[in-house]
Amino acid sequence: MPTSTTDAPGAGASQRRPLGASSPRYGERIIKAFLALCAGLSVVVTIAIVISLVAPTIGFFQKVPITEFLFGTKWSPGFGEQSSYGVLPTVVATLDIVAVSLLVAVPIGLLSAFYLSEYAHPRVRRVVKPMLEVLGGIPTVAIGLFALMFLRPLAAKLLPFLGWDSIFSFGVAGVAVGLMVVPLVSSVSEDAMRSVPRGLREGAYALGASKMRVSVRVVFPAAISGIVAAIVLATSRAIGETMVVLIAAGATSQIVPPWDVTEPVQTMTAFIGSTATGDIATGTITYNTIFAVGTLLFVMTLSMNMLAMHLVRRFREVYE
Amino acid sequence: MDESGAPAIQVDPSELHTHGHIEHSKKVFELNKVSVYYGDSKAVSDVSLDIYHRNITALIGPSGCGKSTLLRSLNRMNDLIPGARVEGEVFYHESNLYDRKVNPVQVRKLIGMVFQKPNPFPKSIYENVAFGPKSLGMKDDMDDIVEQALRDAALWDEVKDRLHTNAYGMSGGQQQRLCIARAIATQPEVILMDEPCSALDPVSTGKIEDLMLELKRNYSIVIVTHNMQQAARVSDMTALLMVELDSDEHNRWGEVIEYDDTNKIFTNPRDPRTDQYVSGRIG
Amino acid sequence: MVTNEKTPRTGRTRLAVAGARAGSVSVFGKSSPGERAGSVLFPAVLLLALTLALTGLASLLVWSFVKGYPRLDANLIFNAPSTLFPATAGFRPAILGTLYIIAGVIVLIVPLGVGAAIYLEEYANRERWYNRLIELNIQNLAGVPSIVFGILGLAFIVRGPLDLGFIAASASITLALLVLPTVILAAREAIRAVPPSIREGSLALGATQWQTLSRQVLPASTPGILTGVILAISRAIGEAAPLLMIGAVTFVMFDPSFFSGGYTALPVQIYNYAVRPQEEFRNLAAAGIIVMLAVLLLMNSFAVWLRNRYEQRW
Numbered sequence: 001m002p003t004s005t006t007d008a009p010g011a012g013a014s015q016r017r018p019l020g021a022s023s024p025r026y027g028e029r030i031i032k033a034f035l036a037l038c039a040g041l042s043v044v045v046t047i048a049i050v051i052s053l054v055a056p057t058i059g060f061f062q063k064v065p066i067t068e069f070l071f072g073t074k075w076s077p078g079f080g081e082q083s084s085y086g087v088l089p090t091v092v093a094t095l096d097i098v099a100v101s102l103l104v105a106v107p108i109g110l111l112s113a114f115y116l117s118e119y120a121h122p123r124v125r126r127v128v129k130p131m132l133e134v135l136g137g138i139p140t141v142a143i144g145l146f147a148l149m150f151l152r153p154l155a156a157k158l159l160p161f162l163g164w165d166s167i168f169s170f171g172v173a174g175v176a177v178g179l180m181v182v183p184l185v186s187s188v189s190e191d192a193m194r195s196v197p198r199g200l201r202e203g204a205y206a207l208g209a210s211k212m213r214v215s216v217r218v219v220f221p222a223a224i225s226g227i228v229a230a231i232v233l234a235t236s237r238a239i240g241e242t243m244v245v246l247i248a249a250g251a252t253s254q255i256v257p258p259w260d261v262t263e264p265v266q267t268m269t270a271f272i273g274s275t276a277t278g279d280i281a282t283g284t285i286t287y288n289t290i291f292a293v294g295t296l297l298f299v300m301t302l303s304m305n306m307l308a309m310h311l312v313r314r315f316r317e318v319y320e
Numbered sequence: 321m322d323e324s325g326a327p328a329i330q331v332d333p334s335e336l337h338t339h340g341h342i343e344h345s346k347k348v349f350e351l352n353k354v355s356v357y358y359g360d361s362k363a364v365s366d367v368s369l370d371i372y373h374r375n376i377t378a379l380i381g382p383s384g385c386g387k388s389t390l391l392r393s394l395n396r397m398n399d400l401i402p403g404a405r406v407e408g409e410v411f412y413h414e415s416n417l418y419d420r421k422v423n424p425v426q427v428r429k430l431i432g433m434v435f436q437k438p439n440p441f442p443k444s445i446y447e448n449v450a451f452g453p454k455s456l457g458m459k460d461d462m463d464d465i466v467e468q469a470l471r472d473a474a475l476w477d478e479v480k481d482r483l484h485t486n487a488y489g490m491s492g493g494q495q496q497r498l499c500i501a502r503a504i505a506t507q508p509e510v511i512l513m514d515e516p517c518s519a520l521d522p523v524s525t526g527k528i529e530d531l532m533l534e535l536k537r538n539y540s541i542v543i544v545t546h547n548m549q550q551a552a553r554v555s556d557m558t559a560l561l562m563v564e565l566d567s568d569e570h571n572r573w574g575e576v577i578e579y580d581d582t583n584k585i586f587t588n589p590r591d592p593r594t595d596q597y598v599s600g601r602i603g
Numbered sequence: 604m605v606t607n608e609k610t611p612r613t614g615r616t617r618l619a620v621a622g623a624r625a626g627s628v629s630v631f632g633k634s635s636p637g638e639r640a641g642s643v644l645f646p647a648v649l650l651l652a653l654t655l656a657l658t659g660l661a662s663l664l665v666w667s668f669v670k671g672y673p674r675l676d677a678n679l680i681f682n683a684p685s686t687l688f689p690a691t692a693g694f695r696p697a698i699l700g701t702l703y704i705i706a707g708v709i710v711l712i713v714p715l716g717v718g719a720a721i722y723l724e725e726y727a728n729r730e731r732w733y734n735r736l737i738e739l740n741i742q743n744l745a746g747v748p749s750i751v752f753g754i755l756g757l758a759f760i761v762r763g764p765l766d767l768g769f770i771a772a773s774a775s776i777t778l779a780l781l782v783l784p785t786v787i788l789a790a791r792e793a794i795r796a797v798p799p800s801i802r803e804g805s806l807a808l809g810a811t812q813w814q815t816l817s818r819q820v821l822p823a824s825t826p827g828i829l830t831g832v833i834l835a836i837s838r839a840i841g842e843a844a845p846l847l848m849i850g851a852v853t854f855v856m857f858d859p860s861f862f863s864g865g866y867t868a869l870p871v872q873i874y875n876y877a878v879r880p881q882e883e884f885r886n887l888a889a890a891g892i893i894v895m896l897a898v899l900l901l902m903n904s905f906a907v908w909l910r911n912r913y914e915q916r917w
Contacts, residue, residue: 395807397806400802400803402728425806425809426809428807428808428809432809433803435800435804437800439798439800439803440804441801441819441823442801442823442915443822451810451818451819452808452810455805455809455810455818456809499804503807506809
């Protein structure tokens with residue numbers, strides 16, 4: 001290397017480095033493949049869920065006509081020849097729980113979200129939001145026991161004129177489930193409210209609107225799809241909740257209207273949870289019943305989640 | 321195109337010689353009808369120009385004229401933007417950077433870059449400088465490499481006592497010089513600078529400009545700037561880009577309208593639009 | 604209509620001026636009674652709702668403490684469960700079981716969750732249908748009821764293709780799959796928070812994509828990822844429903860092991876005590892809840908501390 005310029009740091013070794021592929025590109029590819037596999041696992045899990053649900057469900061419907069399952073009004077599986085497989089009582093029981101829980105969670109969650117989004121001082125928000133998150137993270141078995149041992153006696157004392165014959169009551173269980181989903185409702189709807197642009201609010205304030213008017217007439221309609229999404233998600237969570245209803249709602253299979261809140265009922269999840277705890281032999285009709293009910297549960301929650309995701313995407317698209 | 325069949329293109333350093341600084345004997349880049357697209361829309365159209373060894377070449381023009389886009393096509397940083405596509409040829413010495421055989425990672429090792437906003441890594445000053453050489457697998461004494469790079473970036477005296485403190489504790493101007501030190505630690509041949517002073521105060525800007533004139537002795541520098549005085553102060557060659565519109569004003573793209581010695585651009589341009597732009601009447 | 608100072612005011616202009624005055628008084632001065640009531644009552648109602656929710660939380664905590672306090676002793680932690688002696692029965696095998704299960708969960712979710720998050724944030728081309736499918740699918744999985752994961756565990760892991768049997772390892776896998784979406788979503792957010800300029804800076808130095816990720820992006824997003832992992836673990840600790848279906852409900856009196864034999868977990872043991880009719884067992888369950896809540900609170904505080912202490916502000 002005759003010339004002196006090559007001593008300089010900039011011109012030395014670097015220029016002899018080739019431009020072509022010399023770095024370990026195979027390594028990069030292997031890494032990418034591994035990472036893609038990790039991500040693809042989720043699809044495998046979904047497929048596995050569908051397979052594990054569908055195969056026994058088909059077995060179930062070979063024994064039980066699908067019309068009897070969907071429209072029958074008597075649910076007493078596991079009694080040999082006397083069994084009947086009308087799923088309606090468990091579905092109605094689930095809907096009873098959903099109705100009561102939404103009656104609790106929607107007003108409380110929505111109004112809390114209004115407060116946090118429109119009124120609360122930032123410092124209050126910083127304290128209150130984590131507290132709500134803690135409420136959302138309480139194990140459901142704890143909430144179930146709380147419902148059975150605290151809410152149930154409390155309700156009997158506050159509303160003595162209702163007939164509290166059983167220690168189990170779907171009303172109490174529904175209130176507990178509602179309490180559990182309040183954080184979900186409030187956080188999703190608060191997100192939607194906060195993504196309403198400032199300009200929209202300021203436009204209304206500039207017209208002399210009061211804070212309440214802005215909240216109710218401007219923010220609420222603008223955030224409506226997010227709020228509906230929150231309610232749909234809460235419904236899905238309430239449908240799928242197991243431990244609370246298993247502990248506090250009882251195991252009586254009966255069709256009860258949603259106003260008979262003191263009655264014990266058995267929901268779809270409670271049926272699955274209590275039946276599967278025994279060591280049932282694979283392939284028996286009782287075993288397959290679990291999966292048939294599970295399939296119904298999966299379809300119900302999946303469609304609600306898809307709807308909620310669609311709604312959330314809509315408010316994101318509008319304002320972001 | 322040219323080096324048919326050669327898997328790895330090599331440049332013999334003995335070919336490189338510089339006598340005077342403005343002698344345009346040696347080209348680093350040769351752009352041949354380069355157009356850059358983002359998706360379907362054209363951002364830069366049909367640029368052909370040569371960039372010379374150990375010169376400072378400035379790309380100036382109004383905002384949105386595609387000067388940063390053009391700069392980023394010189395070290396294939398545009399590859400990182402989804403949908404971005406380069407047509408034409410960018411020869412780096414004798415090899416087309418957009419040849420299929422070329423590995424963009426290798427390109428960036430030879431052609432460093434400094435960005436508009438200082439972007440040090442959230443690590444110590446030392447680690448910021450050492451990151452590049454370590455990624456390249458350089459085996460030399462890392463302490464020496466770091467010290468040399470910081471000295472070359474005129475930063476050593478200010479930071480030698482706090483090499484292991486977080487880089488985010490530095491001032492903006494120091495952070496930008498750290499980014500320059502980081503770029504030269506990998507011993508590139510070319511340094512691309514994308515409006516390196518736009519986020520800095522005048523004093524820091526002056527320091528960076530002095531540093532560029534210093535670095536010119538060993539590196540070829542291409543700088544994008546919106547500041548015409550800066551281009552006039554530091555650069556040897558200047559290219560002026562302008563926004564062009566098609567007839568129905570639906571599409572807009574950038575084009576190089578004049579490329580020449582900086583002196584000529586600022587005193588005696590050929591194109592009347594250049595005269596208007598540098599005297600502040602348009603743009 | 605042009606009026607100037609000199610022309611005397613007609614009746615109509617006087618009326619108009621008075622009207623305007625009244626209008627501005629009503630705007631700037633006192634508001635209407637209805638509006639005043641609204642501006643006080645409305646926030647009061649909102650605050651009441653929030654207070655109700657927080658009261659629910661507070662009464663749950665106080666209740667479990669009052670009920671469980673008499674049984675907060677060493678026996679609670681170190682004694683095996685018993686169906687006969689609620690006064691000295693404890694949670695020892697359940698606590699050990701939970702520890703084993705959670706250890707397994709951590710080993711599974713950290714690489715899988717972070718790997719999936721890196722892929723989706725840094726490698727996946729969102730134009731491709733399969734990447735959009737993966738994303739949609741993860742969001743959907745996050746909403747699948749936990750009991751359905753129990754069904755998956757029963758049909759696919761305990762029996763079926765994996766056929767591991769009713770052991771703690773099966774529980775680890777089931778719960779890991781259950782909380783994986785949580786980890787992925789949190790890790791994605793943490794990775795996304797690292798500004799693109801850091802990636803550009805690294806790539807412009809000639810670092811490869813993986814070097815950029817492993818040495819710059821991941822270290823910078825570690826606090827956020829860890830927070831997500833901790834939240835996922837705390838969910839796994841409290842989850843009972845899927846475990847009911849995969850054998851955790853058996854009454855285990857001995858210390859469990861990971862790959863063989865029966866096992867149980869803390870929330871399932873609590874459930875086991877809770878469904879017994881005797882008051883003493885329910886109080887024992889409440890004491891178990893205190894233990895579980897204490898662990899969860901500790902983990903959550905750690906997550907908050909971690910976030911505040913190490914989170915990089917850009």
